[in-house]
Amino acid sequence: MLLQLRNIFKWVNSGGQRLFLLKDINLNVEEGEFISVMGPSGSGKSTLLNVIGMLDNFDEGEYEFLHEPVHTLKEKHRANLYKEYIGFVFQSYHLLDELTVKENLEMPLLYKKFKGTERRAMVADMLDRFNIVGKKDLFPTQLSGGQQQLVGVARALIANPKLILADEPTGNLNSAQSEEIMGLFKQLNSEGVTIIQVTHSEKNAAYGSRVINLLDGRMIK
Amino acid sequence: MLRNYLKVALRNILKHKMFSLINVFGLSVSIATCLLIILLIYGQKKVDSFHKERNRIVRVLSMDETRSFASTPLPLAPILLEEYPHIIEDAVRIKSSFVGGDVVYGNNRIPLAGRYTDDSFFRIFSFKLIKGDVATVLEAPFSIVLTKESAEKIFGKEDPIGKSVRLNDIGLNTMDIDLIPTENTETLLGDFVVTGVVDNTLPSHIQFEFLISMSTIPSLVKEGKSQATFDGWKNYFDSYLYVLLREGRTDKDLAPILANISKERYAAMEDMKISFGSEQLAQITPGAFHQNPISLRMPIEAIYFLSFLGLVVLFSACFNYVNLSFARSLTRSKEVGVRKTMGAARYQVFTQFIIESVIIALLSLVVAIGLLQVLSVVFLGLWINQFLILDLTPDLMLFVLFIGFSVLVGCLAGLLPASFLSSFTPIKALRNFSGISLGNGKRFTLRKGLVLVQFCASLFFIITTLLIFSQLNYLLEKEYGFDQGNMVNIKLQGIEYEALANELRQNPAIQTISASSFVPGTGGYSGSTEIKTLQMPDADLTSSYIGIDQNFIPNLKLSLIAGNNFSASIPKKDETMVVVNEALAQLLGYKEPKSIVGETILMGKDQSAVQVIGLTGNFIFDLLTEAEQNEPLLLRYLPNEFAFMNVRYHGTSDISSMLTFMEEKWKKLDKAHSFKYELYEDELKATNSIFTDMMYILGFISFLAVTIASLGLLGMSAFTVESKKKEIGIRKVHGAGVRHIALLLSNSYLWLFALAILITIPITYFINTLWLEEISYRVNFSIWIIAAGIGIMFVLGSSSVLSQTVKAAMNNPIKGLREE
């Protein structure tokens, strides 16, 4: 078991009322799964992903990640956990404009205390694997959306995470680019990486092994 | 990691050009200003740092009820040495009265100035004795130690040791200032044997061109050539005392001793309330000002004042950095969010932003060092600095200091923005990126506060500068009550007055010549004396006096209201007649000043009776900046006190050829002294130089303060406009006009400006009134000066803001909406 959510509730107080963002979420994720989260806009998909990624807190319930009770962990410990095991992919790529492709890939490694030689090897390996060696010295703005997301995925992957969280990774891409990214996910999944993606498209969801539907913060069967 | 930070920082600096330029400009000019001050302080700190025993050397001070004096009575030293040997290891006196004059060797007559000092001089101070024996150089009477420079002037390449020079004292001033008139008399002190040569090139507050053994003085006294007394306690102006404390003793051990001595010596004297204090050698430069200084140095107050000004502009520039960083935090929040999701800890993000501000500061340092070259030249050109011994040559240690200072400035500027930006949680930062605005609430108030402070400082400096400017103009245009045009004043320096006058009269360009003991209005020393009338024998009145000849009153075109001038046949001795001014007549109780003419008044300590023969109008004879309105003055015929010759020339004559003529005649009569003269009009103007200096300094600071604040406004409004593009677009689509939108965007600054006026005007008024009221001849602090200051600030500030807001308001609204 990679992670387990039990009776997760998350709410915000608005005008004296509790506004539920997540309601009674129960979810088991095994290693090697490829899950698609679907639902209308505002249904809580991103919130769920952020909770799983430990970027956001929840108000009630229990969350175990690799048998560590996340809900009881201190901030710093939690940060270490996601630093080590989780990679993030964003809809709008979120590459740093001031950094080249190579430097963007290297950035997460800097915060994970890899040595210089190690970092160079890992970056070279990624560039190779994603076929973007020729673009390593370009800045993100010089790339197409698809290429940028490719770098985004490579960056998420570079420190060998167990889990990739992708929030609408193809939301800004055309269909050919989308297919490339999805193909890549499929391949990564087959190599053992667990993936949870948010998507609006049935076609993309079909790449995964399981679909979770959200409506108003609640999982529906 | 560091390399990565540096790379990102540099790219960000290049990418956000406006942000970087505004900050580098502000920081570089303010850092340059601070570097100059650091240079100044560093140079001052170096003074006297070469003495090996510097930590044990203490100078003793005399204090009356209100003032402190650098000098002490001569007998203090032997008492300390004899009665307190367990605390005082050694002591040296340096006699303050000047031994200045011609050092004669063969046909060489060199005017030099030196001092009498005890033989312990070289034991206590570490001046390097190149030749001679430290233990004995100043022991025997009539020993002289020359500086290397003096020795070369007198002896050239010859070895001076053992040679004999003749000293002719004409009271040359050791401080190299001519405010105090040199005495008119010449005393041949005798023949002195050169016992040593000293290298005094290392900076010290003790300045001399030669030293003479203190043991010479008793012989001089015997010969009637000196009035020094070694057992008198009333004279505390005559000598400086430095003591060497025993190892482990401090000035705390010295204090009770000094208190005892002063109690013992002065308790019985009714009119003397003197006590003694002390200060460490290191405290002397830079240090507090004492009366009767041994040399002129920059007072520590001036350093505080300059540092304050430097810090004001520095903080203003830092405020810009803080404000602009907050304003653009929106554009950096995405980066923070991404870095944190990728595993960055807060301290890492914090470090990154601090490094960025430090790099901006270091970049500014490079520019600042360039600016410093210009700035220090301009600064050294200030009038006041010709009197100060300033050493502004940088060394390696200084550069380390400079870099350290800039890093500190970078940290200071970056502290708030870095801690703010690094506090974003990843999820908030990334969500903010897509809409919710940052920098509201507390931070918004902070930013407004910083802008407010900038406004206040700018306003204060502009108004103060304008005030000083108008005061300076007032002083420059003030009528003294005499005619200073077409006049040259020549320093007599002991020359035979009549002889020179006769020579000069040969030149047709020269109209009239007179003589005086000092030159009115130039800050020269005017004597003062007691005066009384027969009717009021108990009155305790004093008046200044000036010694003049028969030609002085017509020559300066003073108005003679009643009576007569001194006649040509007036006897040179036995003063029986005097001319007075109106203020003096009024002081003596003559309601109708004219009626004093013909009366007899009593003058001086011995109350000699003199007849008032003439009455002049009041004229300003003190320094304009120090003069009181209507000061009483006696114009006395005192040929023995003539120190200046006043020469009036025809307005049409060629001044430079006339001066050449004068110099030739001078050289004919006096081979030793150089011809010293001043054009009266220029000399009077120069007496206001302290105001000119202040105006330059404060003008420069105001310029920086205003420019930095305006640039800050420019940057801030650019960011505001940028972040409100959409709002502006929507408003315009719905029909808002350019004026409406520009006003909407500038509104908050307008309120801040109004608030700044409310805060600053009373403070500015109060502070400036403090110094202005010290001056008798002063301008009104008028509402117009304040209004002009506000006007300048308003124009500059609003043009900065409007340049951005109007541009945005005039843009095509669709552009603003489309780019969203």
Ligand SMILES: Nc1ncnc2c1ncn2[C@@H]1O[C@H](COP(=O)(O)OP(=O)(O)O)[C@@H](O)[C@H]1O
């Ligand atoms: N911190 C928050 N405060 C208030 N409302 C929030 C907060 N976070 C999310 N929401 C709201 O919760 C709902 C779910 O948001 P989100 O998870 O982003 O939906 P999705 O990704 O499915 O479109 C939205 O209506 C959003 O506005």
Ligand SMILES: [Mg+2]
């Ligand atoms: Mg979403």
